[in-house]
Amino acid sequence: MxxxxxxxxxxxxxxxxxxxxxxxxxxxxxxxxxxxxxxxxxxxxxxxxxxxxxxxxxxxxxxxxxxxxxxxxxxxxxxxxxxxxxxxxxxxxxxxxxxxxxxxxxxxxxxxxxxxxxxxxxxxxxxxxxxxxxxxxxxxxxxxxxxxxxxxxxxxxxxxxxxxxxxxxxxxxxxxxxxxxxxxxxxxxxxxxxxxxxxxxxxxxxLMESLVPEYDLMGHVRTRTGGALPGISPSNTYPSSDGRHVVIAGNSDAIFKRLMQVVGRPDLADEPALASNDGRVRSNDMLDAVIATWTSARTMDEILARLDAADVPAGRIYSVADIVEDPHYAAxxxxxxxxxxxxxxxxxxxxxxxxxxxxxxxxxxxxxxxxxxxxxxxxxxxxxxxxxxxxxxxxxx
Missing domain, CATH: 3.40.50.10540 (Crotonobetainyl-coa:carnitine coa-transferase; domain 1)
Structure with missing residues (x-):
């Protein structure tokens, strides 16, 4: 061809x-x-x-x-x-x-x-x-x-x-x-x-997104934030009970509500101050702690099954062994x-x-x-x- x-x-x-x-x-x-x-x-x-x-x-x-x-x-x-x-x-x-x-x-x-x-x-x-x-x-x-x-x-x-x-x-x-x-x-x-x-x-x-205008207009210098996505909440890497790590992106307004329901915090899903991203960013540390408490008590398989059922974007961090054995890569x-x-x-x-x-x-x-x-x-x-x-x-x- x-x-x-x-x-x-x-x-x-x-x-x-x-x-x-x-x-x-x-x-x-x-x-x-x-x-x-x-x-x-x-x-x-x-x-x-x-x-x-x-x-x-x-x-x-x-x-x-x-x-x-x-x-x-x-x-x-x-x-x-x-x-x-x-x-x-x-x-x-x-x-x-x-x-x-x-x-x-x-x-x-x-x-x-x-x-x-x-x-x-x-x-x-x-x-x-x-x-x-x-x-x-x-x-x-x-x-x-x-x-x-x-x-x-x-x-x-x-x-x-x-x-x-x-x-x-x-x-x-x-x-x-x-x-x-x-x-x-x-x-x-x-x-x-x-x-x-x-x-x-x-x-x-x-590829550096809004790095320059943030600095020029606000004096903000974006620096290292580990597994988090700065200015977008919640989006981070969280531990599982079996020693692995999962990436969870619950940063849209609707997804955030579903995520809070899954982790057993419907009160946060309905909190007006957390209804939009800018409010969640101000409470980012608290939200990360809530999510990490939930993930650390569960295995990776359980975490992914629960989040997938709720249509919350999440995924384990793949090694090359995971990649070559994954059915989606093969398909x-x-x-x-x-x-x-x-x-x-x-x-x-x-x-x-x-x-x-x-x-x-x-x-x-x-x-x-x-x-x-x-x-x-x-x-x-x-x-x-x-x-x-x-x-x-x-x-x-």
């Missing part, structure tokens, strides 16, 4: 997380994604975290459906191959330090003249302009500068990090959104290609078996979003380094002798 992005060619000039994740999303929905890697070592992600037969399991996920071509971009012949690919591409995605693409002779001034309809997605720590543009920036730094770290963790503890590379992934999503908007403009004849400038810190900052095809080298089948995350007519699919897992070099070069019109010469010169692997 052709995906919704079939016919779109993407060239990935990225390593590790941000640009590769963006390119992966294109690949899952049918785009022809060609990943350019450095000969010899390839993307460092190939050796990150847990390895299977010397290759990262993360790599097999992050690079599924992509074609790998190993090119030395610092060589004239390698640069020429990259230019040939860019000339036929709809999108180029990179996450090099600002100025690096220009040093390679692959800057926007060169690429846009070669291919006026090209969209260039540039993901960096601080963006392509501004006083910080030349600083090194990783996702963790973007999470800190974007405001996320300051609001994450317990009030009496140092700022915590989310347990994944959330800053990189948020930048990837913004890069894909920007690229699709640019592609729509080009494909509908409204204009030519353009640069999509995405920074890690701005991608995080874009939604969010856990997919994937074949790895050595006749090994491993569970991998499925594809989202779900499209009714042109769903995404996994065609193959992450390729070996340079696995598709010949195929890609032949697609550019190069003959066997030309490819052999590029190998002899070290321009490709």
């Amino acid at each position: 052709d995906g919704p992005l079939s016919g779109i060619r993407v060239v990935e000039l990225g390593t590790l997380i941000a640009a590769p994740f963006a390119a992966r999303l294109f690949a899952e929905f049918g785009a022809d994604v060609i990943k350019i890697e450095q000969p010899g070592s390839g993307d460092p992600l190939r050796r990150w975290r847990k390895l299977h037969q010397g290759t990262s399991l993360w790599w097999y996920l992050q690079s599924r459906n992509k074609k790998s071509i190993a090119i030395d971009l610092k060589s004239p012949d390698g640069r020429d191959v990259a230019l040939r690919l860019a000339a036929q591409a709809d999108v180029v995605i990179e996450n090099l330090k600002p100025g690096s693409l220009e040093k390679l002779g692959l800057g926007w001034d060169v690429l846009s003249k070669l291919n006026p309809d090209l969209t260039l997605v540039r993901i960096s720590g601080y963006g392509q302009t501004g006083p910080y543009r030349d600083r090194s920036g990783f996702g963790a730094i973007g999470e800190a500068m974007g405001g996320l770290r300051f609001t994450t963790g317990d009030p009496d503890s140092p700022p915590a990090r989310v347990g994944i590379s959330i800053g990189d992934s948020l930048a990837s999503l913004h890069g894909v959104i920007g690229a699709l908007m640019s592609l729509l403009r080009v494909k509908t004849g409204q204009g030519r290609g353009q640069v999509v400038d995405v920074s890690l810190y701005e991608s995080v900052f874009n 939604r095809e969010m856990i997919l078996p994937t074949e790895l080298p050595g006749d090994v089948t491993v569970k991998m995350p499925g594809i989202t979003p779900k499209l009714s007519e042109t769903p995404g699919e996994v065609r193959w897992s992450g390729p070996t380094l340079g696995q598709h070099t010949d195929e890609v070069l032949e697609g550019l019109g190069l003959q066997a002798g030309d490819i052999a010469q590029l190998r002899r010169s070290g321009a490709v692997q």
Whole structure:
């Protein structure tokens, strides 16, 4: 089945997380994604975290459906191959330090003249302009500068990090959104290609809700609140009698009344001062104590059954073991078996979003380094002798 992005060619000039994740999303929905890697070592992600037969399991996920071509971009012949690919591409995605693409002779001034309809997605720590543009920036730094770290963790503890590379992934999503908007403009004849400038810190900052106006108008500095959702009550994490924790969101007016009935406090359900969120926020500590007293006397299964019957949003906090064993994940095809080298089948995350007519699919897992070099070069019109010469010169692997 052709995906919704079939016919779109993407060239990935990225390593590790941000640009590769963006390119992966294109690949899952049918785009022809060609990943350019450095000969010899390839993307460092190939050796990150847990390895299977010397290759990262993360790599097999992050690079599924992509074609790998190993090119030395610092060589004239390698640069020429990259230019040939860019000339036929709809999108180029990179996450090099600002100025690096220009040093390679692959800057926007060169690429846009070669291919006026090209969209260039540039993901960096601080963006392509501004006083910080030349600083090194990783996702963790973007999470800190974007405001996320300051609001994450317990009030009496140092700022915590989310347990994944959330800053990189948020930048990837913004890069894909920007690229699709640019592609729509080009494909509908409204204009030519353009640069999509995405920074890690701005991608995080874009999700920080009313942080700025609260500070500007009221002087309020939002900080760490543990499992609670600040300014929205009641919404928190509560203990069960069997040592687990449940998230309960009873913060709409109607849901709050139902929640109070379940926990045996109909008096609070009918209390005028608690009828709206602003009143509940003023009594948040009291409400949390009431709910925690009820949950701590019951098992997780009983808590969830009672709250579900009352139509109160609640859920236990899932570990990865919970995820892979959950029937809803399975029914939604969010856990997919994937074949790895050595006749090994491993569970991998499925594809989202779900499209009714042109769903995404996994065609193959992450390729070996340079696995598709010949195929890609032949697609550019190069003959066997030309490819052999590029190998002899070290321009490709």
